[in-house]
Amino acid sequence: MAYSFWVNPIAGNGVAKQKWQKLQSYLNEQSIAYRVFYSDGPGAIENQLFQSTHDQVPVVIIGGDGTLHEALNGLLKNKTLNQTRPIAYISAGSGNDFARSHQLSDDPIQAFKRINRQIEQNNVILLDIGKCLDEQTSEVSYFVNNLGIGIDATTVAFANQSKIKRWLNRYHLGGFSYFLAIFQSLQQQDAFGAEVVLQDQKESYCTNNAFLITVSNQPYFGGGIKILPDASSVDGLFDIILVDRPKSLGRLIWLIGALLRGNHYRYSEVHHLKSARIGLRSETKEYSHLDGEVIPARKNLLYLSTIKYPFYI
Numbered sequence: 001m002a003y004s005f006w007v008n009p010i011a012g013n014g015v016a017k018q019k020w021q022k023l024q025s026y027l028n029e030q031s032i033a034y035r036v037f038y039s040d041g042p043g044a045i046e047n048q049l050f051q052s053t054h055d056q057v058p059v060v061i062i063g064g065d066g067t068l069h070e071a072l073n074g075l076l077k078n079k080t081l082n083q084t085r086p087i088a089y090i091s092a093g094s095g096n097d098f099a100r101s102h103q104l105s106d107d108p109i110q111a112f113k114r115i116n117r118q119i120e121q122n123n124v125i126l127l128d129i130g131k132c133l134d135e136q137t138s139e140v141s142y143f144v145n146n147l148g149i150g151i152d153a154t155t156v157a158f159a160n161q162s163k164i165k166r167w168l169n170r171y172h173l174g175g176f177s178y179f180l181a182i183f184q185s186l187q188q189q190d191a192f193g194a195e196v197v198l199q200d201q202k203e204s205y206c207t208n209n210a211f212l213i214t215v216s217n218q219p220y221f222g223g224g225i226k227i228l229p230d231a232s233s234v235d236g237l238f239d240i241i242l243v244d245r246p247k248s249l250g251r252l253i254w255l256i257g258a259l260l261r262g263n264h265y266r267y268s269e270v271h272h273l274k275s276a277r278i279g280l281r282s283e284t285k286e287y288s289h290l291d292g293e294v295i296p297a298r299k300n301l302l303y304l305s306t307i308k309y310p311f312y313i
């Protein structure tokens, strides 16, 4: 079997390209057969996998969470595949929340050796992923880490729009654009009306003061922030956090401190829920994101459910 590698060369500000070069030398030395596809722009890996016809061969992704997100969506939306094609993953992004939650090796050769063993032993792991149905457009998309509405999505949207981001990226300072965008989004993100319906429990949670809603398959978001400490990617459940807009800047800073210390659940603004199926509604136009990929501001009316997907990690 020839391995099928899918590389996003710009992930991790070029780290993915370096990791691939290191792994490629190893594969050549060991005479291991492979094919490689280099992503030449946003959506390229998703489109290519959407049209792929090789049912069996696992897809080995080298990139960050966004690249993994593209691969998952390309494969799951591909209706010509007769069976689910497993994803193997070598982390090479900036945030790497998926890799962090599964404690994956940072070294591409070690990561490949592990994947190789798992494939040989047919040791596939079924992980929870999120399926998101937009009830207004009937469009379906999938997320491997999390879906968010509110301040986190607004921050990523502002960072992406920022004129200086490209310039900062050139000097490997792209992360600084998020830091700047936080100040802009804190000024602009109003509290919004929202409803979270827990379909299994037949309960719902309503607020007119939402600031952040994150639905997650694993503990981390935003590049290492442990927002949902006890979330598990094998329990078949989403962990959901809903944070009300704090009353003052002081309270907001206090809450951020609690989040970084990991004891934020105890505060009155923070609501933690679990369910396998969720209805999610925002009354006003709000930015949202799936695995950090931003969706323009809109009124959200979403139906989310967990499904299982096979991985070699």
Ligand SMILES: Nc1ncnc2c1ncn2[C@@H]1O[C@H](COP(=O)(O)OP(=O)(O)OP(=O)(O)O)[C@@H](O)[C@H]1O
Pocket (backbone or CB within 6 Å): 008, 009, 010, 011, 012, 013, 039, 040, 041, 042, 043, 044, 063, 064, 065, 066, 067, 068, 070, 092, 093, 094, 095, 096, 097, 223, 292, 293
């Ligand atoms: N050739 C390319 N040029 C520019 N952008 C690309 C290219 N190929 C893919 N992309 C886009 O690059 C974006 C970033 O990729 P990815 O999220 O994997 O890396 P990252 O942001 O460094 O890592 P993380 O998501 O873990 O923080 C994705 O949105 C993807 O669509």
